[in-house]
Amino acid sequence: MRIAVLLKTDQGGLWILPQVEELRRRGHQVVVVLPRATGRLTGELRQRGVEVHDSPFDFRFRPRPSTLRDLWRLRRLIRRLRPDVLKYHLYASALAGRFASLRLPLRRVHMVAGPLYLESPLIKLVERPLWRLDHVTICGTGHTSGLYGALGCPAPRRPVVTYGARTAHFAELDGAAGRREVRAKARAELGIEEGAFVVIMVAYVYPPRRLVHKGRGIKGHDVLLAAWREFRADHPDARLLLVGAGFSPAGEAHRRELVRRFEVDGDPSVTWLTSVSDVRDCYRAADLSVSPSLSEGHGAACEAGASGVPNIVSDAGGLPETVDETTGWVVPRNDVAALVSALRQAHREFTDGRLRLRGERAQQFALGHFDDTVAAAAVADVVEATCRTGRRS
The missing domain is CATH 3.40.50.2000 (Glycogen Phosphorylase B;)
Incomplete structure (x- = not known):
């Protein structure tokens, strides 16, 4: 053909x-x-x-x-x-x-x-x-x-x-010792403390749309940043890593508006990277991925899962298809309170060691479903x- x-x-x-x-x-x-x-x-x-x-x-x-x-x-x-x-x-x-x-x-x-x-x-x-x-x-x-x-x-x-997603590219298959070493190196390069609870969101910033979700960026950055304010207040060990620039000049203008609105530049718990040489290093540093989109296919959740990072996803589009009850959480889209609650639950599992096991199951799920x-x-x-x-x- x-x-x-x-x-x-x-x-x-x-x-x-x-x-x-x-x-x-x-x-x-x-x-x-x-x-x-x-x-x-x-x-x-x-x-x-x-x-x-x-x-x-x-x-x-x-x-x-x-x-x-x-x-x-x-x-x-x-x-x-x-x-x-x-x-x-x-x-x-x-x-x-x-x-x-x-x-x-x-x-x-x-x-x-x-x-x-x-x-x-x-x-x-x-x-x-x-x-x-x-x-x-x-x-x-x-x-x-x-x-x-x-x-x-x-x-x-x-x-x-x-x-x-390129699941094999994102998967870490070097054993527990190798993963710990890679994680420590990635955190050191990002200036993140070894014991911190690190939440990552990987997504371009798209400008608000005229025909759908009027006045809102579809990836839900504003939802996560609003939830982060509340969550961070009683979790001083938490760090938020945002990865992604504006997809277009209008998207970059919207990103800068979000930085101003949520005072990101004055919040030491938030790091926003607009470009990285290898996003795998960011996933290696993370404990949890969040995809709070208002509209989405499968998005970055597949890459996060393949990297061994469990997901909180919104119920938008195909995102619920990327997790099950053992690998992550699904929350209603545009629901700040529900996202805060899921972040707190993930942090409890981080504290008692269960989150790492959830990440291992997330990796197997991604390798089996999204190669x-x-x-x-x-x-x-x-x-x-x-x-x-x-x-x-």
Whole structure:
């Protein structure tokens, strides 16, 4: 098969790499269409010898004549590439791919990273007829598959396959002594006391959205920072490690506003790193990970679990799928009091030694459920099966 992958960004999206590599390993030709830029994803693909094409469409659906012109140019590019399968990720890519490939002889595969767009009443109304343009919708979480089911999509056309994480990359397999040594080194480099209770949150800061969760960043940084004020007051040994810059200039402006609002610069218990050379060092220093998102797929909880760090997650999207009762806690989204309560419970387990055992179970859970190479093979199976049902349509 010849497969064209369409993605609206070349700054993120590294999660497509295992899928691209698996499809190529099976002998398929894969080309990737990305915006005109040279970001990290473009570099990684070209380093692996993957054919990359500049998209003539910038994935912004503005009411301008140039929008239709550039969609037509994208159509001409797709037609010239002659793929058997057009596979797209992220909603703007899905819209562009659907419109640009109408009536072309190919199969359309939509892989859904997160459910955010389906939380907009307007987009949900639009998506109710549009999902029918996809031959299959691969849902990154069971939650997303349920949302498409509510829109009328039959179960065989909305299989669940996680994007997964590089679980082996994050897992520590050097034995207890090795883990203690690595943990001590990571804490020393971060300036964190050896005996501290360290809570980590790894997430980009996204700006508030217009159509969903109006006025709020979707990752829930504000929820955690509000909860931290209360929790830290009676837990002086606690340290909060935030890892992640603003995803865009607007996201960085929102991050700085959070720093001001919660007086982060004046709180010695909070460290906010906007970039790190290896996030594994941060997980190695941590006792607990928190994902307080308002909307999410599986997020960073998979990486944390693979690192042996138990999770507190909100009940947003697919996050509850990343833990069970032995590996972490689920709290209602946007509920500061519930998050404080879970932090206190985790701290009690930290004090009596049970939290470490919970982390070991979290690692086994992540290794068993979220390995991205296993997920990539499952995605390739779906793509091949979709193509077999009708190589040209």
